[in-house]
Amino acid sequence: MSTDGLSSSDMTSRRPRSRPDYWPVRLRILRRLAVLFLVGLLLATFGVGLYRAIRMLGLPDVGDPFGPPAPPQRTSTVGPNHVDTLYQQAIGTLKPLNTISDRGVTKLNLLLTWAQANPALRQWVQDNDSTSEFFRQAAELPGASGEPGPTSGSGPLSKAGSPFHELVWLALLSGSRQAEAKDMAAAWRWYRAALASTYAWRHDHQEYGRFLAQEARGSIAILINAWAEDPAVTPAMLRQALDEVIPLQKRIPTDVSTLRDGYHRLILEIDNGLWSTPQDAPWTAGVAGYELPMNLTGTLWACRRFLDDEPERSRRVIRLAFANWQARFALPAQLRPKPSIKASAQRRQSTSSVVFFMAGPNAPESARRMSPRRLAAWFETTDDARFPLAEFWWMFQSTRLREQAGHAALLIHLAEQLYLREHGKLPPNPEVLIGPYLKSLPDDGSSERDDGTIPTLHDS
Known part of the structure; x- marks a missing residue:
């Protein structure tokens, strides 16, 4: 059928007319979708919150087991013979050590003896006679440690680092110098000063400060053992050394x-x-x-x-x-x-x-x-x-055990050398030292060491 004869009015009448409810319908659909989206979002939020809550079921919050941190302890005034004052004087008067290595960098070796020291190192020790005297006086005071406040990091020994290590080295070289001159009583005073000073070290991380102190203590104990084995050391000197080393362990900060x-x-x-x-x-x-x-x-x-x-x-x-x-x-x-x-x-x-x-x-x-x-x-x-x-x-645990083992080994070695002087031979076993030399055998921490029998979470 041809459309040529159709009138313009017929063409107009045949065009599709727009529906009067088109946009209202679309808006209603959009509103429903928005409601569904919000409901889904609320359900998802609720589900995530429920999941987080379920994941934390059985995990109580017990609060701070120690209470709030204590404020750093500050000392307003100290006397001329105060421990910190003497240590600060020693640090302040310490002449730099920068000519020991070929590159001008200090290579600190606490086990180096006076006989092994080169001329530059010996001159450094002699140039610091007044410094080492301040250090020795501070270490001999009964209040040379004291418990630090938590994370206080205050005082001259707040960092157990280079300057204080050099003071310890200075004391050990002075002791070795006296030992080679066979003044064994004077040598012991220097060795004891070096040992006692390690119990006064502070660090922002207390367990790390204890670790650093024990590291130095191990080297000091080697030199003390060599001193104790020297035939020039008398029983009276060994008895004095025992009496002075025994109480030092109490200066270590408590585990708590x-x-x-x-x-x-x-x-x-x-x-x-x-x-x-x-x-x-x-x-x-x-x-x-x-x-x-x-x-x-x-x-x-x-x-x-x-x-x-x-x-x-x-x-x-x-x-x-x-x-x-x-x-x-x-x-x-x-x-x-x-x-x-x-x-x-x-x-x-x-x-x-x-x-x-x-x-x-x-x-x-x-x-x-x-x-x-x-x-x-x-x-x-x-x-x-x-x-x-x-x-x-x-x-924390490894340092504790090394502290106990090192202290016990040093005491037993001193007691054995005293027994050797008085009996002409070493003791047959450590138990014979109880009474005349030691009140009891010191705890070496062996009972706390992991011997492989502790049950593990996935194997027990």
Whole structure:
């Protein structure tokens, strides 16, 4: 059929007319979609919140096991014979040591004897006679240590670093100089000064300060042992050395104070985001620790942390861990429980472990809120707390055991040399030293060493 004959009015009448309800219908659909989106968003938000809550079920917040940090202890005035004053005078008058190596860099070796010292080193010792005298006087004072406040980092020994190491070296070389001149009584005074000074060291990280002090103490003990074996040393000198070394161990900061210091520092590091980076991520330096680059890896990691409620999860585990340790180390040594469970943590190429203990009925409530096994299981679920807790425990426990072993070995060696002088032969066993020389055999920490029998979380 041809359309040529159709009129214009017929063509107009055949055009489709727009529906009068087109936009209202579309708006109603959009409103429904928006409602569905909001409902879905609310359900998703509720689901995420429920998931986060379920993930934290059974992980209580026991609060600060030590209370708020104590303010740094400040001494307004000190007398001319105060320990810190004398140490500061020694540090202030110490002439620099910069000509010992061919490059002008000090190569400090505490085991170097006077006979092995080159002329430049001997001249340095002689040029610092007044400095070493200040140092010796400070070390001989009965108040040469005292317990530091948590993370105070104050005083002349706040950093157990180069200047104070050089003072110790100065005293040891002075002692070696006197020993080679066969003035063994004078040599002992210098060796004792070097040994006693290590108990006064301070560091921002108390467990690390104890570690550095014990490192130096090991070298000092080698020189003292050589001094004790010298035939020129009399029984009276050895008896005096024993009497003066025995009480030095009491100058070490208590284990509870070291735990308190470590707890406040770890919480501060967690709050600053220092450990909030995955193990295999390319780190970039950030303002407060380390930050991930803004890419897919960083976004997924941030989402996972949010779902796991980090860093709150790590804060709670840290509080429970330190409450567990505090309850154990607040007890006398003979009443402390044996390790109950061990868990491991690995970050890159480093692997460390933590140990938890069964809290007794008289322990604080915060230490009894969770069994060691459950605490170890929660420990392994954390992102931020796992490695720093394991690192702290390794440093703290290994240093403690080395302190005990080193002190015990030094006392027994001095007592054996005294026995040799008086009996003409070494004692058949250490037990014969009890009574005439030692009140009891010193604790060498062997009972606390991990002999491989501590149950691990996944094997027990």
